[in-house]
Structure formats: C-alpha cells, structure tokens
Amino acid sequence: MPAPKNAMEVFQLLDKSNCRECGEKTCLAFAGAVFRGQKNIAECPRLDRSTVERFSPEPAGQNPIEENREAFMAEMKAKIAGIDFASAAERTGGRFENGRLTLKVMGKDFSVDTRGNLHSDIHINPWVAAPFFDYVLNGKGVAPAGQWVSFRELKNGKDRYPLFQKRCEEAMQRVADSYTDLFDDVVHLFSGRQVERQFQSDISVVLHPLPKVPLMICYWRPDAGFGSSLNIFFDATADQNLDIGSVFSLGAGLAQMFHKLALRHGFAEVT
Incomplete structure (x- = not known):
C-alpha cells in the first residue's frame, strides 16, 4: 500500500x-x-x-547526498553575471542598489555583486552561500503559503530524510537539550519570532534563512519520563524556491550554527 x-x-x-x-x-x-x-x-x-x-x-531508502560544493559555487558565481539583478530583486524579495543584490539572511544583509562576489554582515560560509546562489538563480519567487511541512514532504525529500534527521534535527536537538535558552537567543540574534504552539510543542520558533523560505523549529522538552524531541518544518513552497540539496544545506548549517552558539556560551559538552 x-x-x-x-x-x-x-x-x-x-x-x-x-x-x-x-x-x-x-x-x-x-x-x-x-x-x-x-x-x-x-x-x-x-x-x-x-x-x-x-x-x-x-x-527507508539510503540515498546519501553527493555534493561537489566548490564546483557548484564556481558555476553559480559564473551564472550570476548574466542575470537581471533588478528583476531578481523583485522575485526574491530583496533590493538592488549600488551594483548589489541584497537579501535578508537570518535578519542580516547578505549581498552579491554583478561579478558574483559575496558581501555580508555575517560570516560567509558554504551553508549560506550555496543556497543563496540557488535561491537567486533558480528560485521561482513563490510567496510562502503558511502551510508547514516536514523535509520528507518536499520534492525529493523522502529518500534524503534519514540523513536530514541525523545531521539537522538530531544535531539541533542535542544542542537544545544542553542549551535551554537557545531559542530565546536565536529570536533576539537572528530576527526570529516565537509563535503559538504548533503540533503541541513547548517552543516554536520561526526563522527566515532566506526571505521566501521560512522554517519553523519545534522543540519538546523532556517531561514525565519522556525524552525531548525536535522537528524542523518548512513552508510547503520551499521546494519551488530551492533545490532539495539547498534546503538540506540550510538545515545542516543551522544545526552547526546553533552548536557554535552553544559553545560560545560555555556549553562545551554539546557534541
């Protein structure tokens, strides 16, 4: 069946x-x-x-993600020069001025110039850069529908979900278990917002890693002999604005960022 x-x-x-x-x-x-x-x-x-x-x-299928990030980045950088930046700004929810297309990434300015060079108020790393290029070049500019789905429900996400669960959700859960004030800090540092409880979770936080690709993190604290759990949900339109590999990169990158944030606050036991 x-x-x-x-x-x-x-x-x-x-x-x-x-x-x-x-x-x-x-x-x-x-x-x-x-x-x-x-x-x-x-x-x-x-x-x-x-x-x-x-x-x-x-x-469950085993379909590890095969990436050649350097080649991908070089290809994306070359393609940027050929796009209409003004049109791309309108489509992506950004702005084009002074020769740069600027988007809000986690509430911070993240820009690309006409030669493909990246500029940002935050540290530029691959988990942001690769999805950023994909979003600018290939995203359809579909506005969020306000319908939350799991990574598994996105196009081509089912086979990749076991790895997403391990690298993203479980990794982020370990941080949240050790760093109980994580979400409050995330809200204040990265322009997130707490929403009404979704799926009966204790804490729900919505972040915007890209303007039209919001995600929601739902965390359940340990309670009455039950362990904690954490799930990441994306807007149902995410796979129209990003390739599934880029969606994965956002999730894995957020998990890494939260881990570093925890270490910065002295939670060295997070692994």
Missing part, C-alpha cells in the same frame, strides 16, 4: 486516547513520528492488524 500522504492521515486511524504506550506524548505526536519515518505504525498497540498491514511503511 502507498505510504500515508501526511501525518493527519495517520492520526485519523488512531483512537486519540493519548495512552502513551507507543512512547510518544500524544497520538498526534505519534502520527507525526510515523509519517516522518521515526516510528512504525505497528508500534500503536490499539490498531488492528489489517490497518497496520495497510499502512506499514516501505523500508
């Missing part, structure tokens, strides 16, 4: 008792874990065998 189309499809199969026998805090949390590939639907003790068999997931 085909895999469920979304977490709510799984949720509708459950008895909504929030019994916690599956190891999750709520039936909704369990449904999300099943859809993301973190849980098998058979772990719900209250489902009948026929339902379990219909919706048991196929084995």
Whole structure:
C-alpha cells in the first residue's frame, strides 16, 4: 500500500486516547513520528492488524547526498553575471542598489555583486552561500503559503530524510537539550519570532534563512519520563524556491550554527 500522504492521515486511524504506550506524548505526536519515518505504525498497540498491514511503511531508502560544493559555487558565481539583478530583486524579495543584490539572511544583509562576489554582515560560509546562489538563480519567487511541512514532504525529500534527521534535527536537538535558552537567543540574534504552539510543542520558533523560505523549529522538552524531541518544518513552497540539496544545506548549517552558539556560551559538552 502507498505510504500515508501526511501525518493527519495517520492520526485519523488512531483512537486519540493519548495512552502513551507507543512512547510518544500524544497520538498526534505519534502520527507525526510515523509519517516522518521515526516510528512504525505497528508500534500503536490499539490498531488492528489489517490497518497496520495497510499502512506499514516501505523500508527507508539510503540515498546519501553527493555534493561537489566548490564546483557548484564556481558555476553559480559564473551564472550570476548574466542575470537581471533588478528583476531578481523583485522575485526574491530583496533590493538592488549600488551594483548589489541584497537579501535578508537570518535578519542580516547578505549581498552579491554583478561579478558574483559575496558581501555580508555575517560570516560567509558554504551553508549560506550555496543556497543563496540557488535561491537567486533558480528560485521561482513563490510567496510562502503558511502551510508547514516536514523535509520528507518536499520534492525529493523522502529518500534524503534519514540523513536530514541525523545531521539537522538530531544535531539541533542535542544542542537544545544542553542549551535551554537557545531559542530565546536565536529570536533576539537572528530576527526570529516565537509563535503559538504548533503540533503541541513547548517552543516554536520561526526563522527566515532566506526571505521566501521560512522554517519553523519545534522543540519538546523532556517531561514525565519522556525524552525531548525536535522537528524542523518548512513552508510547503520551499521546494519551488530551492533545490532539495539547498534546503538540506540550510538545515545542516543551522544545526552547526546553533552548536557554535552553544559553545560560545560555555556549553562545551554539546557534541
């Protein structure tokens, strides 16, 4: 049988008792874990065998991301010279002035000139630079829809999700577990905003690594014998403005940035 189309499809199969026998805090949390590939639907003790068999997931694929970042960057830099910067500014939500296209990246100015040289108020590193070029050159300029989805739901994200989960979500979760004030600092440092609780999480933070590619980080604190958990959600339009490899780079880069932020605040035990 085909895999469920979304977490709510799984949720509708459950008895909504929030019994916690599956190891999750709520039936909704369990449904999300099943859809993301973190849980098998058979772990719900209250489902009948026929339902379990219909919706048991196929084995997760192993499809490591192959990147040649240097070659990619050189190619993108060469292509920049041929674009209409004024049009690109309108499409990407940036501004074009003094020979530079400038976008807001995590609330900070990040620019490229007509020769492909990058300029920024923040440290320029590959996790920002590669998605930035991809966004400027290939993004369709689709405005966010306000619908949050997991990396797995984006185009070509399903096969890459196990690696995204390890390199991005789990890595960020380890930081959040050790650095409990992380999200408050992120909000203040990077123009993020806290939103009403989403998916029954304890903390939800929305960041804008690119103007039209927002992401939401949802963190559940440890509680009553249950471990913490963290999930990253993207606007459903993210795969129209970025290649899935660039979306992955944003997630992995944020995890690295949060790790460095924690170390800067003295949390040397974060690994």
